[in-house]
Amino acid sequence: MQHGFTEQEWMEFSEGAMGASSRSRLEAHLAVCAECAAKLDAIRVWHQRLSTEGERLRVAMELPEIDRERMLAQSLERIAAEYPSAERRGPAEALAALRALLGPVFGAGMIRAAVDAALERGAPGGINAASWSAFAAELREMIQPACGLAAGFLALRAAMSLAVADR
Numbered sequence: 001m002q003h004g005f006t007e008q009e010w011m012e013f014s015e016g017a018m019g020a021s022s023r024s025r026l027e028a029h030l031a032v033c034a035e036c037a038a039k040l041d042a043i044r045v046w047h048q049r050l051s052t053e054g055e056r057l058r059v060a061m062e063l064p065e066i067d068r069e070r071m072l073a074q075s076l077e078r079i080a081a082e083y084p085s086a087e088r089r090g091p092a093e094a095l096a097a098l099r100a101l102l103g104p105v106f107g108a109g110m111i112r113a114a115v116d117a118a119l120e121r122g123a124p125g126g127i128n129a130a131s132w133s134a135f136a137a138e139l140r141e142m143i144q145p146a147c148g149l150a151a152g153f154l155a156l157r158a159a160m161s162l163a164v165a166d167r
């Protein structure tokens with residue numbers, strides 16, 4: 001789905017975070033490219049699916065530990081079962097998926113800031129299959145002081161469930 005746009009740009013577009021001029025260039029392409037339109041739809045459905053799981057995780061965080069653990073495990077299982085194939089798991093897509101999943105739990109603004117800070121500290125050379133776990137560990141460090149141990153652990157497990165693959 002590159003067609004003249006980077007994966008980063010596709011994700012910015014799907015998250016509504018793209019500047020006006022790039023956005024109209026991309027919208028013009030979508031109007032004439034059924035392939036990209038279909039893939040963008042698939043990404044949006046996947047991210048919507050993750051947001052729904054995120055809503056469940058937010059509820060789970062309020063529950064006693066045993067129930068919280070059960071709900072978290074079930075959520076991560078469903079996500080793993082539906083995880084799109086490796087060709088769709090580029091670094092930008094994995095980060096967008098993580099923001100979609102954790103946004104409902106921690107707030108979109110907070111998770112965006114925490115992800116950016118964790119990237120800077122854990123994966124300064126960029127995200128790949130090898131640096132993803134260092135990034136996930138840093139994300140936990142970012143979340144934990146403000147939100148507590150259980151929240152930090154949730155962020156770590158969520159990130160590991162969406163790890164990028166080598167491709």
Ligand SMILES: [Zn+2]
Pocket residue numbers: 001002003029033035036037
């Ligand atoms: Zn296209």
